[in-house]
Amino acid sequence: MPHSTYQLLEIVGTSPISSDDAIRNGIEKAHLTHLSVDWFQVIETRGQIRDGKITQFQVIMKVGMRLDSPQSAPVSTL
Amino acid sequence: MPHSTYQLLEIVGTSPISSDDAIRNGIEKAHLTHLSVDWFQVIETRGQIRDGKITQFQVIMKVGMRLDSPQSAPVSTL
Amino acid sequence: MPHSTYQLLEIVGTSPISSDDAIRNGIEKAHLTHLSVDWFQVIETRGQIRDGKITQFQVIMKVGMRLDSPQSAPVSTL
Amino acid sequence: MPHSTYQLLEIVGTSPISSDDAIRNGIEKAHLTHLSVDWFQVIETRGQIRDGKITQFQVIMKVGMRLDSPQSAPVSTL
Amino acid sequence: MPHSTYQLLEIVGTSPISSDDAIRNGIEKAHLTHLSVDWFQVIETRGQIRDGKITQFQVIMKVGMRLDSPQSAPVSTL
Amino acid sequence: MPHSTYQLLEIVGTSPISSDDAIRNGIEKAHLTHLSVDWFQVIETRGQIRDGKITQFQVIMKVGMRLDSPQSAPVSTL
Amino acid sequence: MPHSTYQLLEIVGTSPISSDDAIRNGIEKAHLTHLSVDWFQVIETRGQIRDGKITQFQVIMKVGMRLDSPQSAPVSTL
Amino acid sequence: MPHSTYQLLEIVGTSPISSDDAIRNGIEKAHLTHLSVDWFQVIETRGQIRDGKITQFQVIMKVGMRLDSPQSAPVSTL
Amino acid sequence: MPHSTYQLLEIVGTSPISSDDAIRNGIEKAHLTHLSVDWFQVIETRGQIRDGKITQFQVIMKVGMRLDSPQSAPVSTL
Amino acid sequence: MPHSTYQLLEIVGTSPISSDDAIRNGIEKAHLTHLSVDWFQVIETRGQIRDGKITQFQVIMKVGMRLDSPQSAPVSTL
Amino acid sequence: MPHSTYQLLEIVGTSPISSDDAIRNGIEKAHLTHLSVDWFQVIETRGQIRDGKITQFQVIMKVGMRLDSPQSAPVSTL
Amino acid sequence: MPHSTYQLLEIVGTSPISSDDAIRNGIEKAHLTHLSVDWFQVIETRGQIRDGKITQFQVIMKVGMRLDSPQSAPVSTL
Numbered sequence: 001m002p003h004s005t006y007q008l009l010e011i012v013g014t015s016p017i018s019s020d021d022a023i024r025n026g027i028e029k030a031h032l033t034h035l036s037v038d039w040f041q042v043i044e045t046r047g048q049i050r051d052g053k054i055t056q057f058q059v060i061m062k063v064g065m066r067l068d069s070p071q072s073a074p075v076s077t078l
Numbered sequence: 079m080p081h082s083t084y085q086l087l088e089i090v091g092t093s094p095i096s097s098d099d100a101i102r103n104g105i106e107k108a109h110l111t112h113l114s115v116d117w118f119q120v121i122e123t124r125g126q127i128r129d130g131k132i133t134q135f136q137v138i139m140k141v142g143m144r145l146d147s148p149q150s151a152p153v154s155t156l
Numbered sequence: 157m158p159h160s161t162y163q164l165l166e167i168v169g170t171s172p173i174s175s176d177d178a179i180r181n182g183i184e185k186a187h188l189t190h191l192s193v194d195w196f197q198v199i200e201t202r203g204q205i206r207d208g209k210i211t212q213f214q215v216i217m218k219v220g221m222r223l224d225s226p227q228s229a230p231v232s233t234l
Numbered sequence: 235m236p237h238s239t240y241q242l243l244e245i246v247g248t249s250p251i252s253s254d255d256a257i258r259n260g261i262e263k264a265h266l267t268h269l270s271v272d273w274f275q276v277i278e279t280r281g282q283i284r285d286g287k288i289t290q291f292q293v294i295m296k297v298g299m300r301l302d303s304p305q306s307a308p309v310s311t312l
Numbered sequence: 313m314p315h316s317t318y319q320l321l322e323i324v325g326t327s328p329i330s331s332d333d334a335i336r337n338g339i340e341k342a343h344l345t346h347l348s349v350d351w352f353q354v355i356e357t358r359g360q361i362r363d364g365k366i367t368q369f370q371v372i373m374k375v376g377m378r379l380d381s382p383q384s385a386p387v388s389t390l
Numbered sequence: 391m392p393h394s395t396y397q398l399l400e401i402v403g404t405s406p407i408s409s410d411d412a413i414r415n416g417i418e419k420a421h422l423t424h425l426s427v428d429w430f431q432v433i434e435t436r437g438q439i440r441d442g443k444i445t446q447f448q449v450i451m452k453v454g455m456r457l458d459s460p461q462s463a464p465v466s467t468l
Numbered sequence: 469m470p471h472s473t474y475q476l477l478e479i480v481g482t483s484p485i486s487s488d489d490a491i492r493n494g495i496e497k498a499h500l501t502h503l504s505v506d507w508f509q510v511i512e513t514r515g516q517i518r519d520g521k522i523t524q525f526q527v528i529m530k531v532g533m534r535l536d537s538p539q540s541a542p543v544s545t546l
Numbered sequence: 547m548p549h550s551t552y553q554l555l556e557i558v559g560t561s562p563i564s565s566d567d568a569i570r571n572g573i574e575k576a577h578l579t580h581l582s583v584d585w586f587q588v589i590e591t592r593g594q595i596r597d598g599k600i601t602q603f604q605v606i607m608k609v610g611m612r613l614d615s616p617q618s619a620p621v622s623t624l
Numbered sequence: 625m626p627h628s629t630y631q632l633l634e635i636v637g638t639s640p641i642s643s644d645d646a647i648r649n650g651i652e653k654a655h656l657t658h659l660s661v662d663w664f665q666v667i668e669t670r671g672q673i674r675d676g677k678i679t680q681f682q683v684i685m686k687v688g689m690r691l692d693s694p695q696s697a698p699v700s701t702l
Numbered sequence: 703m704p705h706s707t708y709q710l711l712e713i714v715g716t717s718p719i720s721s722d723d724a725i726r727n728g729i730e731k732a733h734l735t736h737l738s739v740d741w742f743q744v745i746e747t748r749g750q751i752r753d754g755k756i757t758q759f760q761v762i763m764k765v766g767m768r769l770d771s772p773q774s775a776p777v778s779t780l
Numbered sequence: 781m782p783h784s785t786y787q788l789l790e791i792v793g794t795s796p797i798s799s800d801d802a803i804r805n806g807i808e809k810a811h812l813t814h815l816s817v818d819w820f821q822v823i824e825t826r827g828q829i830r831d832g833k834i835t836q837f838q839v840i841m842k843v844g845m846r847l848d849s850p851q852s853a854p855v856s857t858l
Numbered sequence: 859m860p861h862s863t864y865q866l867l868e869i870v871g872t873s874p875i876s877s878d879d880a881i882r883n884g885i886e887k888a889h890l891t892h893l894s895v896d897w898f899q900v901i902e903t904r905g906q907i908r909d910g911k912i913t914q915f916q917v918i919m920k921v922g923m924r925l926d927s928p929q930s931a932p933v934s935t936l
Contacts, residue, residue: 006168031910052811090162109520130265187442208733239419240402246318286499324396343598364655421754474558480786552792577676629731630714636864707887708870832889
């Protein structure tokens with residue numbers, strides 16, 4: 001079937017350093033199991049604070065990936 | 079890698095009793111396969127009606143879970 | 157447990173022909189691995205253009221499916 | 235005509251007891267005049283407070299109903 | 313039944329003079345048929361222009377009204 | 391009163407064929423009782439699926455109509 | 469000045485029991501310092517989960533209160 | 547610290563006259579306790595109706611103010 | 625080509641007098657260069673405050689205009 | 703400068719035939735003056751009705767285009 | 781009372797350096813008066829420009845804090 | 859005419875380095891043709907990924923600029 005289908009997964013990347021680093025950490029984690037991760041969209045940026053300092057940036061994002069062929073598609077129900 | 083990554087799954091819990099019970103039923107179902115379910119956020123509350131009575135509460139929610147380690151993560155594309 | 161739980165997956169169907177055809181292509185792909193796909197909701201319609209012509213309709217949608225029984229639910233974390 | 239059409243009405247159910255009870259009260263009221271009320275969607279939950287106690291839960295919701303046949307449909311403009 | 317139910321109708325009031333006047337015109341029209349109109353909420357303000365002048369303010373709003381008693385409620389499906 | 395007032399009704403048109411056909415079916419139904427239907431706005435497109443095929447497109451939309459004169463306006467509370 | 473002004477505060481009430489109870493707990497807390505709390509609006513319902521059970525409902529809401537007179541209004545900047 | 551911080555407060559101004567007057571009344575009230583009120587943003591316009599006439603315009607808005615120096619900032623938790 | 629195309633421009637009109645006047649000022653400015661301005665939609669109403677008085681109403685709006693013929697359309701990329 | 707910049711224009715395409723055709727007509731019109739139109743996103747679908755028939759589909763969409771080089775970019779302020 | 785209540789304050793942090801730095805500056809300011817600041821959520825990122833350079837990043841965010849005990853809660857109405 | 863009017867343009871800045879850098883690149887590009895660019899607002903942050911690394915940050919934003927005088931404003935329809 002020549003018409004690609006894509007799936008969007010919603011993940012939360014975290015980092016103590018910066019919001020961009022939180023994005024990178026989340027994407028690396030997704031890449032470890034999904035080699036075909038193609039793009040991301042930031043949904044929300046949050047974070048935790050202790051003693052007036054940010055201890056963790058949390059970036060909620062969607063990552064998109066191509067679903068290449070029917071036989072490569074594993075089951076993903078809950 | 080010390081920086082946790084989380085995933086959000088969107089599910090619909092149902093119950094004939096109450097909206098809170100629909101949340102609980104959905105979470106229990108998610109817990110059966112994801113022991114690491116940590117939090118939920120309600121997206122929408124709906125329901126079905128017959129003869130003027132609510133026969134089913136339907137709560138659309140996101141459930142968040144920690145992705146512990148790279149090797150424990152199974153593939154979940156479509 | 158008699159109270160059904162459903163899961164929503166976010167996918168992007170594509171087609172060079174029409175937006176409805178993009179919906180159909182995405183659903184067929186989801187059906188190949190999830191026989192229990194029950195409904196869809198369109199989230200956004202986009203597309204690519206070359207030389208003033210639409211080369212690809214892209215429909216982002218959520219597809220809902222029933223999670224039948226605890227033992228049939230495979231693990232789907234990232 | 236075999237293709238059903240539905241109408242959504244926006245109502246506010248109220249209750250001094252709980253938010254679910256406010257939903258039920260609103261639906262019962264709608265049912266008294268529309269026997270074909272099929273489903274509801276919660277839009278917003280509000281309430282009134284006196285002396286630190288909730289005196290009224292107010293649930294704004296949409297209720298959906300099937301419009302069965304052309305001849306049964308009365309005029310409903312403002 | 314002591315628990316009031318309310319209905320929200322969506323209307324568009326218009327005026328060549330001002331946006332507040334468009335609200336007033338829409339409410340007066342609703343009042344002519346619904347004596348129990350209690351409140352309004354503005355949804356959107358639009359308008360038409362000719363030769364660089366506003367010829368009509370259009371205010372989309374919801375108007376809320378109390379549904380007093382079961383027997384007074386006429387049928388309003390489409 | 392020279393300043394027109396309009397009302398918006400929210401309906402769901404359905405069709406087994408296409409999303410545009412679902413819009414048309416809903417509008418035709420509305421026209422049967424409201425000859426003054428002037429415009430529509432799509433709110434959401436959904437549908438039902440069986441065996442990987444779309445069995446019903448469902449288009450939630452608002453239809454707008456002019457309320458011509460005070461005496462022609464019937465009562466439409468719940 | 470006869471025209472009342474109101475302020476909206478955003479709070480998060482919590483409860484291990486139910487979402488309605490979380491609303492009540494938050495409102496009681498607000499009432500302890502603001503005797504004039506008049507209404508609430510739910511913004512979002514979330515919660516924490518441990519071992520598949522909800523350990524805490526968290527309801528983000530706005531509470532509204534009347535600001536009675538100029539001289540009674542304390543300073544509340546950050 | 548040379549980098550200014552601002553706070554947004556959400557208030558509801560009211561007026562029997564017009565929506566702009568409701569904005570002005572709310573801002574004057576805020577100014578009585580916060581001399582540093584710098585800007586406003588309208589969130590929603592509502593109102594109450596009696597006998598087909600608007601008795602009160604209610605404008606929900608956010609007002610922004612500069613927080614000048616650490617020592618001038620009083621405590622404002624609930 | 626008989627099927628009209630329209631363009632929406634987002635502008636901010638300002639006025640020291642009222643929000644409606646800010647709309648009018650923005651539209652007049654748009655009209656000076658676009659004689660075909662047909663309609664507007666208010667996106668947001670804001671304003672600046674000094675000493676508790678509104679010094680400027682700022683209305684963010686979209687203005688729509690017909691694009692009459694291919695040859696009359698100048699290039700407008702950034 | 704190797705980092706591309708893109709601009710989004712908001713247009714309304716129209717058609718008496720279908721919503722997809724309205725998209726195509728709007729894009730063709732944009733293409734006549736912007737050869738670099740690369741993608742579109744549908745914002746809203748509306749339409750006009752006469753005698754119960756859709757006389758015009760109106761699709762509000764954003765079209766994106768690459769801004770190739772500084773010297774090719776004409777001025778486009780209002 | 782064992783059930784914690786939290787309050788959300790909306791602030792705007794600023795910085796000439798970066799958006800993350802604007803977040804940090806706003807949080808430090810909030811911490812000076814609220815030692816119990818626990819988390820933040822970014823609402824919007826804006827900024828000012830002069831001569832093509834960003835002179836100030838402005839991050840609108842909500843900061844959440846625990847309200848520990850009834851007696852510690854100062855009055856914070858407008 | 860003393861009342862300034864502003865225009866908002868929607869652009870997408872890109873960068874391989876960071877989201878802030880993508881903002882800067884987009885603003886610089888806008889500045890090359892619009893010397894009067896005054897502020898920006900981030901609409902969405904996206905990006906492309908290859909082999910688990912972000913190859914391009916894409917920041918969709920609106921940039922605002924003052925429209926100084928009628929005679930300086932060139933035509934910008936599509």
